[in-house]
Amino acid sequence: MIETVFSKSAYGSLKLAQNCGADKHSSASIGLVLSGRTNISPEELETLKADAELQAHRKWETSIPLGGNPADVYCIDVAWSMGDISDDEIGNNRKSVLEQAFFVWPNREDNEQYILETLRSAKTALHEILDRASRGEPVRIWYSHNPDEICGFYWLLAQLKKLPAIGSIYAVKLPEWEYSTDNTLCTHIGWGEISPEEWGKYLPLQREVKPALLNACAMRWKQLQQENAPLRIYLNGKLQSASENIYDSFILREVDEQADEFSEANLIGNVLGKNQLGIGDAWIALRMEKFIKEGMFTIVTTPSADDLIYHRTLRKCP
Numbered sequence: 001m002i003e004t005v006f007s008k009s010a011y012g013s014l015k016l017a018q019n020c021g022a023d024k025h026s027s028a029s030i031g032l033v034l035s036g037r038t039n040i041s042p043e044e045l046e047t048l049k050a051d052a053e054l055q056a057h058r059k060w061e062t063s064i065p066l067g068g069n070p071a072d073v074y075c076i077d078v079a080w081s082m083g084d085i086s087d088d089e090i091g092n093n094r095k096s097v098l099e100q101a102f103f104v105w106p107n108r109e110d111n112e113q114y115i116l117e118t119l120r121s122a123k124t125a126l127h128e129i130l131d132r133a134s135r136g137e138p139v140r141i142w143y144s145h146n147p148d149e150i151c152g153f154y155w156l157l158a159q160l161k162k163l164p165a166i167g168s169i170y171a172v173k174l175p176e177w178e179y180s181t182d183n184t185l186c187t188h189i190g191w192g193e194i195s196p197e198e199w200g201k202y203l204p205l206q207r208e209v210k211p212a213l214l215n216a217c218a219m220r221w222k223q224l225q226q227e228n229a230p231l232r233i234y235l236n237g238k239l240q241s242a243s244e245n246i247y248d249s250f251i252l253r254e255v256d257e258q259a260d261e262f263s264e265a266n267l268i269g270n271v272l273g274k275n276q277l278g279i280g281d282a283w284i285a286l287r288m289e290k291f292i293k294e295g296m297f298t299i300v301t302t303p304s305a306d307d308l309i310y311h312r313t314l315r316k317c318p
Contacts, residue, residue, distance in 0.1 A: 002132055002139045003073045006152035009192030010142065011075035016196035018066045064200025074125040077118060080155050081147035081232045082283065085225050088159065090122045101282040104309050126159065133160060136167040144174035145234045146190035146278040154239060157209065158218040169209035172202055189278045250275050251287055261300060264288060264310040285310045
């Protein structure tokens with residue numbers, strides 16, 4: 001089974017998920033979030049670590065192995081929800097989009113190399129997926145309403161439809177919400193949030209992509225290519241083209257909650273955390289750059305040379 005995801009986080013998690021519960025659990029590391037506490041004793045810390053390790057062991061032991069081979073897992077993480085999509089190829093248009101996203105790291109010398117490697121990996125993944133699918137191997141696509149994942153889903157179906165012959169295609173859509181074991185509500189943004197131990201429980205949600213859906217998605221992607229808007233979002237049950245200012249109301253609402261001087265990093269974090277938009281920090285940071293150029297804010301402090309561009313203080317202009 002060819003497995004396809006659209007984020008590097010999901011890629012790593014899905015590979016681990018294939019063998020979850022199949023052998024003895026071995027924790028590489030345990031992380032604890034202590035909510036700002038600084039006075040915790042060594043004894044209490046050890047107790048918390050032991051509890052965390054026990055929970056990790058239990059999750060592993062109760063997980064459902066997906067099976068399969070890690071070599072069958074592919075990732076195409078090139079942000080199809082952003083920028084020019086007039087060309088199906090993973091080429092210069094995608095390179096420009098990734099460069100735009102990486103502007104938040106203005107002084108990182110390895111940005112260019114990382115982008116080129118991401119594009120090379122995505123091209124290789126697409127070539128192998130299409131080659132194997134054309135020889136009748138089944139394809140399973142993991143997607144959600146996350147803009148990049150649902151755009152990747154439509155785009156990949158459009159590529160598969162071009163093949164003269166193809167095997168079965170399956171899709172697993174991540175639920176937007178579900179109840180946790182303690183009867184609390186859990187919401188999801190994308191497959192990158194799902195731990196390896198959890199993937200198996202979503203297998204019952206698998207559905208076959210029949211020709212009617214394949215044709216509909218391929219046709220819709222062609223329409224979106226013709227519109228070629230700056231962004232694409234999932235709205236009212238449909239993948240839609242959107243203008244570059246689609247998220248501005250969320251940003252400006254959070255700006256209103258800030259003091260005259262505020263941390264741009266905190267503002268971006270609040271916009272993404274409160275609204276669960278399914279996008280990364282780059283687009284919000286790009287919009288903030290535009291607002292600064294338009295005179296809405298002035299820059300009070302600047303980030304260090306190796307820091308994110310938005311790790312700075314801004315002041316509202318009267």
